[in-house]
Amino acid sequence: MRRAARGLALAMAVLVTAAGALHAQTGPARRAPARRSPSPRPAAAAPKLPPDEGAVYADAAARAWKYVQANIQPSGMVSALSTYHYTTVWDIGSSIAAIYCAHELGLLDDARYDAQMGKLLRTLARIDLFDGAAFNKVYNTRTGALVGRDHRPSRRGYGWSALDLGRLLLWLKVVAAQPQFEDQATAVARRVSATRVTRGGYMRGALLGSDGKVRESQEGRVGYEQYSARGLAAWGLPVSNALDLRRNSVPITVMGKTLLADVRGKDRLTAEPFALIGLELGFEPEEKAVAEQLLAAMEERHRRSGRLTMLAEDAINRAPHYFFYYCAYADGKEFTIDVQEQGAFVDAPRWVSSKAAFAWRVLFPTEYTARVLAAVMPARTPAGWGSGVYEVDRRSTGTANINTQAVILEAALFRRRGGPLMGRSR
Numbered sequence: 001m002r003r004a005a006r007g008l009a010l011a012m013a014v015l016v017t018a019a020g021a022l023h024a025q026t027g028p029a030r031r032a033p034a035r036r037s038p039s040p041r042p043a044a045a046a047p048k049l050p051p052d053e054g055a056v057y058a059d060a061a062a063r064a065w066k067y068v069q070a071n072i073q074p075s076g077m078v079s080a081l082s083t084y085h086y087t088t089v090w091d092i093g094s095s096i097a098a099i100y101c102a103h104e105l106g107l108l109d110d111a112r113y114d115a116q117m118g119k120l121l122r123t124l125a126r127i128d129l130f131d132g133a134a135f136n137k138v139y140n141t142r143t144g145a146l147v148g149r150d151h152r153p154s155r156r157g158y159g160w161s162a163l164d165l166g167r168l169l170l171w172l173k174v175v176a177a178q179p180q181f182e183d184q185a186t187a188v189a190r191r192v193s194a195t196r197v198t199r200g201g202y203m204r205g206a207l208l209g210s211d212g213k214v215r216e217s218q219e220g221r222v223g224y225e226q227y228s229a230r231g232l233a234a235w236g237l238p239v240s241n242a243l244d245l246r247r248n249s250v251p252i253t254v255m256g257k258t259l260l261a262d263v264r265g266k267d268r269l270t271a272e273p274f275a276l277i278g279l280e281l282g283f284e285p286e287e288k289a290v291a292e293q294l295l296a297a298m299e300e301r302h303r304r305s306g307r308l309t310m311l312a313e314d315a316i317n318r319a320p321h322y323f324f325y326y327c328a329y330a331d332g333k334e335f336t337i338d339v340q341e342q343g344a345f346v347d348a349p350r351w352v353s354s355k356a357a358f359a360w361r362v363l364f365p366t367e368y369t370a371r372v373l374a375a376v377m378p379a380r381t382p383a384g385w386g387s388g389v390y391e392v393d394r395r396s397t398g399t400a401n402i403n404t405q406a407v408i409l410e411a412a413l414f415r416r417r418g419g420p421l422m423g424r425s426r
Contacts, residue, residue: 048370057415060358061413065405067383068102068405070082073141074142074143075120076119077092077095080402082400086139090167091403093169093170094405095402096168096175097406097410098406099117104413118184121184128146130160131206133192133197134191134193136160137157158208159207162198162205163225165228166203166227166231167228169231170231170281172189173185173231173422174421174422192235197237201241202241202242203228203229220242221266221267222245222248222260223272224273226244227276230281248262249261249263250262254328254334254335255301255334256300268338269294269329270326271295272313275407278359279414280422282419282420307392309372311326311353311356314388315387315399316387316397317398321341323339325338351388354389355404358373358376359407361373378395381400384404385400385404387401
């Protein structure tokens with residue numbers, strides 16, 4: 001019974017993606033205080049990458065694709081975990097990304113690609129929406145049926161995440177550029193109600209409360225807000241304020257580097273959305289400046305602490321939270337761990353993210369990113385990649401999931417093409 005409860009807790013936590021974690025965030029405006037940094041420590045030795053880095057990425061992509069192949073369900077959806085047959089809309093976007101990248105990398109031939117992508121798009125065209133307005137927060141991957149907050153079958157569902165929708169819409173735009181899928185992908189994207197998921201230039205999410213009332217609120221904070229808004233904007237939705245990186249941000253200093261905090265509070269400044277922007281869309285100048293400062297802050301922490309540092313959000317099989325956010329800045333603290341439970345204090349685990357290591361290496365090929373990428377090699381398995389390795393001893397965290405595999409496949413394709421993925425196709 002203890003094992004079953006633990007497995008359910010992990011599965012539930014994994015499904016709450018970084019985007020979903022930022023739902024309905026509001027808070028008082030405040031300027032973020034800087035925190036005193038630790039004293040310098042000698043840097044720990046790290047393994048080196050093999051001379052043929054292209055072979056490293058090719059092997060990594062092949063391993064990531066094995067996870068996807070093994071977990072594609074009859075609906076065409078991919079399960080978030082191999083033992084948990086549910087998916088968020090963010091995960092669906094990752095599934096589309098993984099299938100697309102596998103084909104572009106030559107891991108999936110044309111016939112099988114058309115069959116798998118076509119099946120997934122047909123499922124997205126028929127599944128029920130929450131209140132007829134947007135895709136529900138979570139679906140059953142075997143049947144495509146929407147579920148409630150308790151992950152039991154539901155006729156209505158329990159809300160939508162505009163942030164999750166942004167990732168899905170972005171990847172639908174990528175696929176819509178392929179003639180064989182233009183009409184299908186466009187029809188799926190047009191199912192989302194622009195008037196319900198946006199207001200006043202911002203993104204809006206919805207949550208069905210226990211009282212039966214639907215509460216809509218603004219979604220997104222610095223980083224994820226801009227990434228997801230790019231997905232909505234790709235289909236013409238009005239999100240000009242959400243796209244503006246400076247509109248709700250204030251400069252802060254972390255490890256001597258200039259980063260951004262969100263004046264609305266409840267921010268989780270991590271590296272993931274900036275990596276996705278770089279891989280998929282290409283950086284705007286202001287976004288690139290923040291990304292460069294984030295990487296510099298991570299490297300400076302390594303210089304001072306001796307621990308290789310690569311920020312992300314990831315699923316890790318550690319009770320009781322199981323899903324962790326490794327942030328450059330959150331709740332007034334530098335280089336801190338955050339979790340879903342409000343008010344919880346967590347200082348561990350600290351890990352080096354697999355997907356972040358692959359992404360940042362192709363975006364910024366420096367000596368430091370090479371060391372980080374070499375350090376995550378223990379996370380590889382014949383059936384996919386674990387979410388990372390622990391900073392302290394570089395043991396694998398385990399917990400292979402669709403989002404880790406998708407970003408690794410994206411990074412491999414970025415490296416093959418030599419630039420962002422959007423707007424280019426074989």
